[in-house]
Amino acid sequence: MLAGDFARKLKKLNRNLNIYCVSDVEWRHAGIFHVVRGEFTEICGIDKNIVPEHSIFAPNGSHVKGGWRRALKILINKGLVNRSKAEKLFRTRLHYKTPRKRKRTVNIQSNMFRR
Numbered sequence: 001m002l003a004g005d006f007a008r009k010l011k012k013l014n015r016n017l018n019i020y021c022v023s024d025v026e027w028r029h030a031g032i033f034h035v036v037r038g039e040f041t042e043i044c045g046i047d048k049n050i051v052p053e054h055s056i057f058a059p060n061g062s063h064v065k066g067g068w069r070r071a072l073k074i075l076i077n078k079g080l081v082n083r084s085k086a087e088k089l090f091r092t093r094l095h096y097k098t099p100r101k102r103k104r105t106v107n108i109q110s111n112m113f114r115r
Contacts, residue, residue: 003030006051006068009089013081021048032071034080044074069094 010017021030030048056065075081
């Protein structure tokens with residue numbers, strides 16, 4: 001998907017999301033920014049030309065390009081995008097579970113008087 005198409009879809013999900021290139025240096029990636037009252041908050045990096053569906057990794061495991069699925073998951077986890085609207089707009093299912101807070105229970109009796 002072209003970065004322009006991805007940016008238009010993001011605008012439909014949240015009008016405060018924009019893709020900006022911080023520098024015109026050829027190797028520098030663009031980023032997704034949340035803009036509120038003139039304040040720019042960088043969310044994640046994205047390629048400025050073509051945004052693949054899935055992230056691309058080098059043979060050694062390092063991250064080369066972030067995919068649009070990764071970007072959507074980050075935006076959903078931050079609460080900037082509605083998951084069901086994103087799935088309809090991108091015509092896909094985002095199969096993942098959002099992290100839930102675990103209830104921590106401590107058994108005081110078993111830890112007490114232990115030698």
